[in-house]
Amino acid sequence: MTGKARVLVTGTGAITPVGADAPSTWSALLAGKSGVRLLQEDWAPGLPVHVAAGLQVDPASLLPRTEARRLDRGEQLAILGAREAWRDAGAPDVEPERLAVVIGTGTGGVLTTLGQDDLFERSGMRRLSPFAVPMLMANGPAAWVSMDLGAKGGARTTVSACASGAEALSLGMDLIRAGRVDVVVAGGVEACLHPFTLAAFAQMKALSTASEDPESVSRPFDVRRSGFVMGEGAAMFVLEREGFARARRARAHGVLAGGAVGSSAGHITASDADGQAAAITLALRDADIAPRDIGVVHAHATSTESGDLAEAEAIGWAVGTHAAVTATKSMTGHMMGASGAVGALAAVLALRDGSVPPTRNLDEQDPRVELDVVRGESRTGRWDAALANSFGFGGHNVSLVFTRDRGGVQ
Structure with a gap:
């Protein structure tokens, strides 16, 4: 089973600044809709950056409270995106050992890390969450999704800054081509909108400080571009070995060639x-x-x-x-x-x-x-x-x- 077996994309899921799922995200992108908004958080005043592309829906509200409270925001996004992609793919009936998960992230559970450190400084160790460690781990999204789907073929994490999500897809493709698994849930996730991260990127002169018209701030390839706008979100895919997908008559969105x-x-x-x-x-x-x-x-x-x-x-x-x-x-x-x-x-x-x-x-x-x-x-x-x-x-x-x-x- 080695060689370049074709890899089909049979499921997609997403939660982004312009949509709460993959179809609404895609419709918004085709319509040219912007998800960039003025920062309204109580920590925003004093920052050199005034806009960001946050989610339009709180991911915690889409999960049972008992589940949401033990997950970092990024882990919540990964679970939601993976479940949507899995449903979209028709919930493939695959042996657990032939199912793997690969999810990339640039900063991992940085919101948990910073939030729990603030709590520790203010109130001491007794106030720390018992879930803090699994919430801050960079491999947390992949681990939680693997448990949610019962994937025993591997739970891997790619951490390559802004290329993390794409590298996850590449690795997922390689696992299928190598014959190690038949199905991979792969994608990328990030939730790092925080005064520290915004200030840190601003110090690098990477972020735009414009704010008069938030929706016009992000301007790729335009002569008046002034830096990027930080956002958050997730996109997940179900990748399948072509023979496996055809045998179960799965619909394919396309081929990861x-x-x-x-x-x-x-x-x-x-x-x-x-x-x-x-x-x-x-x-x-x-x-x-x-x-x-x-x-x-x-x-x-x-x-x-x-x-x-x-x-x-x-x-x-x-x-x-x-x-x-x-x-x-x-x-x-x-x-x-x-x-x-x-x-x-x-x-x-x-x-x-x-x-x-x-x-x-x-x-x-x-x-x-x-x-x-x-x-x-x-x-x-x-x-x-x-x-x-x-x-x-x-x-x-x-x-x-x-x-x-x-x-x-x-």
């Missing part, structure tokens, strides 16, 4: 066009896809000048300038470890539905960005292959290639 995980080994935070282009090229080779066959690109495009320009250069080198490019962080903000998974969601659904979301706030495209970036309204068409990029601090470069499902075992 290939991927590559590379490292620039240069600067800890700076973008590197060479490393990004190398990851894209390897992903295309892995999928046996020619650059000209890529019709859609979901760009990482965080809305920083250096990052946007490096990626535009990498896409131009490795793919060309013919593909329809979208940057949905213009609507969702940057969901850190979840962003790569949400980008993958947009890529696979764009192929399925023949529609590419617009890049919001692209009023004047930077002339140095020589790409066909979709703006204004969603673009319709018929494309066979899509690329989704995800890059993270530390030089992590991940590219995924999706293709339309044509049916039949190949």
